[in-house]
Amino acid sequence: MSEDFKCLSCDKANYKLIEKAKNEKIETVWDRAEAMQPQCGFGEMGLCCTNCSMGPCRIVKVSEDGPKKGICGADEDTIAARNLARSIAAGSSAHSDHGRDIAHALYNAAKNPESGYKVKNPEKLISLAKEWGISTENLDIKDIAAKVAETALQEFGKPFGYLRFVDRAPEDRIDIWKKMNVVPRAIDRDIVEVLHSTHIGCDADYRNIMVAATRAALSDGWGGSMIGTELSDILFGVPEPHEIEANLGVFKENEVNLVIHGHEPTLSEAILVAVNDPELIELAKKQGAEGINLVGMCCTGNEIAMRHGIPMAGNFFQQELAIITGAVDAMVVDVQCIMPALSQVAKCYHTKLITTSPKAKIPGAIHMQFNEEEAIESAKKIVREAVSNFKNRRGNILIPQEKSKGFVGYSNEAIINALDGVANSTAHPMGTVKPLADAIKSGVLRGAAAIVGCNNHKVLHDKGHVELAKELIKNDVLVVTTGCGAYACIKEGLMSKEAAKFCGKGLATVCELVKIPPVLHMGSCVDISRILLLLSELAKFMNVDIKDLPAAGAAPEWMSEKALSIGTYVVASGVYTMLGVAPQVTGSENLTRFLTDDIKDIYGGCFDIEANPQKAAEKIIDHIEKKRKSLNI
Amino acid sequence: MVKILFEKDLCLGCKTCELACAAAHSAAKSLVGAIKENKISRLRIRTKGGKLKLEQCMLCANPRCIAACPTGALSKDKESGIIKVNKMACTGCGLCEDACPFGAIELHTFPTMCDRCMHSGKPLCAMSCPTRALKVKIV
Numbered sequence: 001m002s003e004d005f006k007c008l009s010c011d012k013a014n015y016k017l018i019e020k021a022k023n024e025k026i027e028t029v030w031d032r033a034e035a036m037q038p039q040c041g042f043g044e045m046g047l048c049c050t051n052c053s054m055g056p057c058r059i060v061k062v063s064e065d066g067p068k069k070g071i072c073g074a075d076e077d078t079i080a081a082r083n084l085a086r087s088i089a090a091g092s093s094a095h096s097d098h099g100r101d102i103a104h105a106l107y108n109a110a111k112n113p114e115s116g117y118k119v120k121n122p123e124k125l126i127s128l129a130k131e132w133g134i135s136t137e138n139l140d141i142k143d144i145a146a147k148v149a150e151t152a153l154q155e156f157g158k159p160f161g162y163l164r165f166v167d168r169a170p171e172d173r174i175d176i177w178k179k180m181n182v183v184p185r186a187i188d189r190d191i192v193e194v195l196h197s198t199h200i201g202c203d204a205d206y207r208n209i210m211v212a213a214t215r216a217a218l219s220d221g222w223g224g225s226m227i228g229t230e231l232s233d234i235l236f237g238v239p240e241p242h243e244i245e246a247n248l249g250v251f252k253e254n255e256v257n258l259v260i261h262g263h264e265p266t267l268s269e270a271i272l273v274a275v276n277d278p279e280l281i282e283l284a285k286k287q288g289a290e291g292i293n294l295v296g297m298c299c300t301g302n303e304i305a306m307r308h309g310i311p312m313a314g315n316f317f318q319q320e321l322a323i324i325t326g327a328v329d330a331m332v333v334d335v336q337c338i339m340p341a342l343s344q345v346a347k348c349y350h351t352k353l354i355t356t357s358p359k360a361k362i363p364g365a366i367h368m369q370f371n372e373e374e375a376i377e378s379a380k381k382i383v384r385e386a387v388s389n390f391k392n393r394r395g396n397i398l399i400p401q402e403k404s405k406g407f408v409g410y411s412n413e414a415i416i417n418a419l420d421g422v423a424n425s426t427a428h429p430m431g432t433v434k435p436l437a438d439a440i441k442s443g444v445l446r447g448a449a450a451i452v453g454c455n456n457h458k459v460l461h462d463k464g465h466v467e468l469a470k471e472l473i474k475n476d477v478l479v480v481t482t483g484c485g486a487y488a489c490i491k492e493g494l495m496s497k498e499a500a501k502f503c504g505k506g507l508a509t510v511c512e513l514v515k516i517p518p519v520l521h522m523g524s525c526v527d528i529s530r531i532l533l534l535l536s537e538l539a540k541f542m543n544v545d546i547k548d549l550p551a552a553g554a555a556p557e558w559m560s561e562k563a564l565s566i567g568t569y570v571v572a573s574g575v576y577t578m579l580g581v582a583p584q585v586t587g588s589e590n591l592t593r594f595l596t597d598d599i600k601d602i603y604g605g606c607f608d609i610e611a612n613p614q615k616a617a618e619k620i621i622d623h624i625e626k627k628r629k630s631l632n633i
Numbered sequence: 634m635v636k637i638l639f640e641k642d643l644c645l646g647c648k649t650c651e652l653a654c655a656a657a658h659s660a661a662k663s664l665v666g667a668i669k670e671n672k673i674s675r676l677r678i679r680t681k682g683g684k685l686k687l688e689q690c691m692l693c694a695n696p697r698c699i700a701a702c703p704t705g706a707l708s709k710d711k712e713s714g715i716i717k718v719n720k721m722a723c724t725g726c727g728l729c730e731d732a733c734p735f736g737a738i739e740l741h742t743f744p745t746m747c748d749r750c751m752h753s754g755k756p757l758c759a760m761s762c763p764t765r766a767l768k769v770k771i772v
Contacts, residue, residue, distance in 0.1 A: 062766075066764060
């Protein structure tokens, strides 16, 4: 019975497909997670060190005569902190390299007409140029774009100074960073420094290792990710609210189904242009299809849903299930969160798995390199491959009925626009967060929480996100979301007009007046930089620091190194952050206490760990109420 | 007789014992050798109902595997208590694997089960265990 799979996911669309996978003897992420049990306790506690070849070394805490130090003498604190720092550096590098690619695309838009990229939002470009002190006088848009792109690229390796976006933070925050020596300087440099200081025989002080790791994380949030978001908005447009469909029911039996999966909008935007090419639509019709149905998966899906209303097919744990429908003619992927397992699953169907990035090839997949210098032409070749595969479809197609509708596209600009709708145009300034601050001060809104992050077999799929979101909005806490959390929420209907029924009275009123859903889709995982900026704006407006705001973050189902980087920059930005899965640090009591407690006295934010969504919500609400009390509101 | 005691509260599930077992039974006496020679571990750390358990031959007094064997290919060594396989008689039917209440036998062409490392004098699973969750007791 497909209902038996309730223990694996709380999304009904998945049950039938997991059952189909079982019947067809196709292994999925849930099978592999089961086969992996028990998972190694040393790894789980962060106590295994492979940083040099005297190792592997392991700290044995459960028996008296087990080694308590590595061969070099590194203790549990050093080993756990080094492992964590390296993961954070890897996460920061992934987001930041994404940002770098977008900057290159902007440069291509300026300098290389064959790329097909164009600046879609010149206003935002000019405003960023002004912010960065780039003279725009007598320059056309392309020249400004080139200068902004070059300046952005210099942020990665500049030898002196600190990152330009740091100045967007409230002054008190920058002072804390200066005092702690964690002001991010240059993105590549900060990441390299973590790798250096965690090399054998370097930094052994777990607190100092966390200084370097925090700086690398901040160079993601207030650097690489923010460059990714801002430059994507300039190139591809600032997201605006609109209604879209989500979940695996978005596939169409009679059309070529092309799934775009991964992260960087440079590829998905070009694919979007290509699927609308009349010649390729004609080709699809010749193959017997009625058209080309482009759908998104994971964060690149968030990007094109936010900007173009492309349906969101599914999140991280649904990538194999999408292929198992038998209706996917091609899954086109770029970087990050693409399970290598896809190539095995694709082999069981007619689906073509097409890798496109030189940074991510998968054995068994077709590699068609995406060339940003001639983006549209590259994309057309890829789409042609997908279209020509429609005729190879076999029987046994199962497209689930389940799909939900919801509103996406809440960039900061869109949120402020919506807030302007309730501002008094004669008495109040327009284009500010004043109405949001007023709603929070009055107590109609108790506060705001961000629910972000991935899927992880250690938490029932989607349940961590959905239950936490429902509990928070019931208690008048506005929820913003990105990444795979956004998929979970939209699938559950929390971004629809009807979602008001899940809200407390205060939030329901705010949603009705401002005309927003109670859970706001703010984009992909790099777009958590939008959340940082929103918090920053709100803090500045209320004349406080971010740490004083009645706000919290949560990553109920996180799993990636990127999530660790995000968590760290969010905490270092002053936000209380709830994790549904414990990071691999629990072997070091000192480091665990540092992350969940001591760090609060430094940055004002800290990590907390709670797997149960109800209890996590209680803790978040408790935190928000404490902050309200300190603010006397 | 060499008994191996399993203290599951100490086990971290790292499976070092499984690696050491396979290496000990390879001609090369190394992990790389075991992989090349297709040697498997003769014990397994598994989870059942969320709890850790060890699958390893318990040297039963009245082994069900021997009773189940239709060709009489299995016998118990009087002194050490370990189960021996007569490869000439064994047909690889797998009835012994099904009969073992501890899941200790795995059919790898022939039934494979713990031999207490009789060839090297000491059980390498216990020797390799970093948390001392496996302990040797001579009875």
